[in-house]
Amino acid sequence: MKIILAAPRGFCAGVNMAIDSLELTLQKFGPPVYVYHEIVHNQYVVNTFSEKGAVFVNAIDEIPKDSVVLFSAHGVSPAIRQEAKDRNLTALDATCPLVTKVHLEAIKYAKAGYTIILIGHEGHDEVIGTMGEAPEAIVLVEDEDGVEALQVADESKLAYLTQTTLSVDDAEKIIRKIRERFPGIESPPKGDICYATQNRQEAVRLLSGQADVVVVLGSQNSSNSQRLRELADDGIKKAFLVDGPEDLDTANFSDTDTVLITAGASAPEFVVQSTIAWLVERFGATVELASIREESVQFPLPKLLRAFAAETRSS
Numbered sequence: 001m002k003i004i005l006a007a008p009r010g011f012c013a014g015v016n017m018a019i020d021s022l023e024l025t026l027q028k029f030g031p032p033v034y035v036y037h038e039i040v041h042n043q044y045v046v047n048t049f050s051e052k053g054a055v056f057v058n059a060i061d062e063i064p065k066d067s068v069v070l071f072s073a074h075g076v077s078p079a080i081r082q083e084a085k086d087r088n089l090t091a092l093d094a095t096c097p098l099v100t101k102v103h104l105e106a107i108k109y110a111k112a113g114y115t116i117i118l119i120g121h122e123g124h125d126e127v128i129g130t131m132g133e134a135p136e137a138i139v140l141v142e143d144e145d146g147v148e149a150l151q152v153a154d155e156s157k158l159a160y161l162t163q164t165t166l167s168v169d170d171a172e173k174i175i176r177k178i179r180e181r182f183p184g185i186e187s188p189p190k191g192d193i194c195y196a197t198q199n200r201q202e203a204v205r206l207l208s209g210q211a212d213v214v215v216v217l218g219s220q221n222s223s224n225s226q227r228l229r230e231l232a233d234d235g236i237k238k239a240f241l242v243d244g245p246e247d248l249d250t251a252n253f254s255d256t257d258t259v260l261i262t263a264g265a266s267a268p269e270f271v272v273q274s275t276i277a278w279l280v281e282r283f284g285a286t287v288e289l290a291s292i293r294e295e296s297v298q299f300p301l302p303k304l305l306r307a308f309a310a311e312t313r314s315s
């Protein structure tokens with residue numbers, strides 16, 4: 001067996017920042033620290049922090065008054081910020097700046113009187129947060145059929161935005177359809193699908209042709225991980241999205257397979273390494289690294305944590 005280990009894979013700059021933020025918030029304030037939604041969509045990350053005293057909630061009213069709350073990487077609506085204020089919570093914000101960028105675009109277009117078509121997945125934390133910035137101005141579209149069904153009052157004031165973790169290919173198809181229906185539609189000069197989503201998808205696109213089987217490490221509720229599995233699944237080769245090696249079955253592999261391994265932006269590297277170890281032990285696999293691009297993006301910590309992080313590092 002040969003393993004092709006894709007790069008870039010795994011944690012992106014937004015996830016690194018969110019995880020560091022929660023670690024530091026726990027150190028600075030002590031447990032319990034409440035986290036609105038999963039800090040990132042990964043079972044291992046969530047379980048590890050639960051053991052350290054993080055409490056993940058889906059509603060602000062689950063949090064006792066005067067507590068500490070951290071908003072997850074996926075962002076929140078203004079209504080949630082207000083609820084946190086009303087409960088006198090100390091709120092720290094680990095929203096990825098690339099999600100904030102989409103929020104700001106939504107606010108800008110809504111203020112100018114535009115209707116905004118948001119391309120995204122209904123019910124995803126990020127989509128809920130973005131729509132909450134201008135609920136009266138945003139309509140959600142999930143696919144090309146949704147574009148057909150759109151009813152727009154004023155086509156001269158129309159813009160589209162996207163969720164950050166979409167399939168680049170699917171988003172392009174939907175955008176093409178939108179542009180056919182509304183040729184004058186505006187959009188931000190730079191697209192909203194983030195660099196990490198694009199790079200991980202490009203690596204799978206370039207490398208999966210060499211593989212018999214593709215293993216994507218990530219949780220089922222991770223949007224960008226799901227998109228990697230879909231991209232790898234060409235109807236012929238097998239593609240699995242798993243949290244770790246415990247979810248794999250030896251019956252799905254053979255000694256002569258070439259296995260491409262990658263990981264979604266919220267999946268920790270140790271699950272990649274334990275999956276490699278699992279395949280090496282059972283199939284004598286050798287590992288070849290295939291890097292299509294270097295990443296060096298970093299995001300700053302929330303303001304409330306910066307001085308504390310500097311103190312912690314220097315002590």
Ligand code: SF4
Binds near residue numbers: 013096224265
């Ligand atoms: S996947 Fe993209 S948008 Fe999401 S946290 Fe990472 S960098 Fe930010």
